[in-house]
Amino acid sequence: MKRNTIVLGVTLLILAIFAWAGWANWEYRKQAAQKRADAAKLNAALATAANPEAMYTQSPLLGKQAPAFTLEDLGGKKISPADYKGKALLINFWATWCGPCKLETPWLVELEKEYGPKGFEILGVDAENDEVTPADKPAWAKDKAAVAQFVQQEHMPYPVLLYGDSISHQYGDFDAMPTSFFVDRTGKVVAMQMGITSKDDMALKIRQALGQ
Amino acid sequence: MPFPLKTSAIIAALALTLSAQTPLFRDPGSPSPKTQQVQYLYPEQVTLAAGKPQSVTLHFRIAPGLHINSHTPSDKFLIPTVFSVPQGSGVSLADTRYPLGVEYILPADPSTKLNVYTGDFAIETRLVATPGDHLVQARLRFQACDENACMPPRTIAAPIDVIAN
Numbered sequence: 001m002k003r004n005t006i007v008l009g010v011t012l013l014i015l016a017i018f019a020w021a022g023w024a025n026w027e028y029r030k031q032a033a034q035k036r037a038d039a040a041k042l043n044a045a046l047a048t049a050a051n052p053e054a055m056y057t058q059s060p061l062l063g064k065q066a067p068a069f070t071l072e073d074l075g076g077k078k079i080s081p082a083d084y085k086g087k088a089l090l091i092n093f094w095a096t097w098c099g100p101c102k103l104e105t106p107w108l109v110e111l112e113k114e115y116g117p118k119g120f121e122i123l124g125v126d127a128e129n130d131e132v133t134p135a136d137k138p139a140w141a142k143d144k145a146a147v148a149q150f151v152q153q154e155h156m157p158y159p160v161l162l163y164g165d166s167i168s169h170q171y172g173d174f175d176a177m178p179t180s181f182f183v184d185r186t187g188k189v190v191a192m193q194m195g196i197t198s199k200d201d202m203a204l205k206i207r208q209a210l211g212q
Numbered sequence: 213m214p215f216p217l218k219t220s221a222i223i224a225a226l227a228l229t230l231s232a233q234t235p236l237f238r239d240p241g242s243p244s245p246k247t248q249q250v251q252y253l254y255p256e257q258v259t260l261a262a263g264k265p266q267s268v269t270l271h272f273r274i275a276p277g278l279h280i281n282s283h284t285p286s287d288k289f290l291i292p293t294v295f296s297v298p299q300g301s302g303v304s305l306a307d308t309r310y311p312l313g314v315e316y317i318l319p320a321d322p323s324t325k326l327n328v329y330t331g332d333f334a335i336e337t338r339l340v341a342t343p344g345d346h347l348v349q350a351r352l353r354f355q356a357c358d359e360n361a362c363m364p365p366r367t368i369a370a371p372i373d374v375i376a377n
Contacts (some may be wrong), residue, residue: 035358056360095362095364096289097289097290097365098357098361098362099318099326099357100318100362101286102289102359103318129364129365130365146289174361175363176362177364178362179361194361195358195360195361196361197360198237198320
């Protein structure tokens with residue numbers, strides 16, 4: 001009798017352990033499957049034979065109104081896309097540590113000179129991705145100084161706005177830079193690109209935004 | 213009525229069979245290279261003499277198609293690769309020797325030369341540990357790019373089990 005009680009107890013314990021193991025395994029597999037699904041989605045975008053550049057030119061914002069925002073420039077002036085109503089805009093996210101961004105800047109300067117008289121403007125939005133916020137005064141001042149130095153070095157004549165990290169979620173949480181959104185005169189996003197292409201390609205997208 | 217021993221054995225065997233799926237915590241597969249820019253490879257565990265600096269070489273892998281700035285990038289604005297060990301972990305870094313980077317030229321701008329790491333690279337360190345078993349979450353901070361775009365700076369963990377006798 002005593003022996004059977006012990007056997008029963010051990011059997012129930014084993015069953016309980018395996019039930020827990022089964023549940024824990026199922027939970028882990030569910031999370032792993034979700035991660036694989038996310039990675040597969042990204043890989044599918046990269047591997048798309050029809051358009052290998054799809055990852056770099058597609059955005060959920062295409063065809064929609066560019067999300068509104070207000071950010072400060074280096075002088076503390078508040079600037080919004082709404083201030084440029086009726087103009088085509090290029091909202092260009094960049095960072096001081098981004099080599100391709102530096103490469104792209106002279107193109108932007110030339111394009112602004114060429115298309116500015118036709119109703120085009122560039123908003124350069126700095127997004128350092130370093131978790132520094134204006135509340136962290138010393139770190140913020142350091143970041144701002146670095147941006148100012150970069151702007152001066154690269155001779156950027158268009159507005160440069162700070163704290164782009166605060167609006168990156170609205171613009172799709174892009175994970176690479178430079179990332180540009182081309183906005184037409186009605187405020188609609190007509191094209192986007194992640195990474196650099198060429199000055200001519202950007203000119204094409206600017207003309208698209210201008211309605212040419 | 214006594215609980216049959218035979219029945220218990222059958223139940224236990226069935227439980228074993230039903231639960232014999234993929235073993236717990238087996239890695240279901242390596243992540244996509246685009247979602248894991250840099251991986252820490254090894255060592256997972258080292259044994260050191262306590263209190264004395266000893267050489268430990270740490271191995272990393274950069275995803276194909278990506279490069280990261282070396283520890284001495286070519287421009288002051290670029291973010292260098294830096295290895296560190298958290299304070300209070302029982303292990304400290306006496307010395308760090310980074311590999312020399314290789315010259316990398318952006319296809320879109322042949323005049324720009326970067327100093328980068330690609331593929332597999334190793335960082336030589338000299339670690340000092342207090343006696344005991346320390347699971348150290350060392351860190352590697354880096355910033356990766358491909359030919360056309362740069363990803364934000366990132367820090368990954370390089371977990372090392374340091375046993376100091």
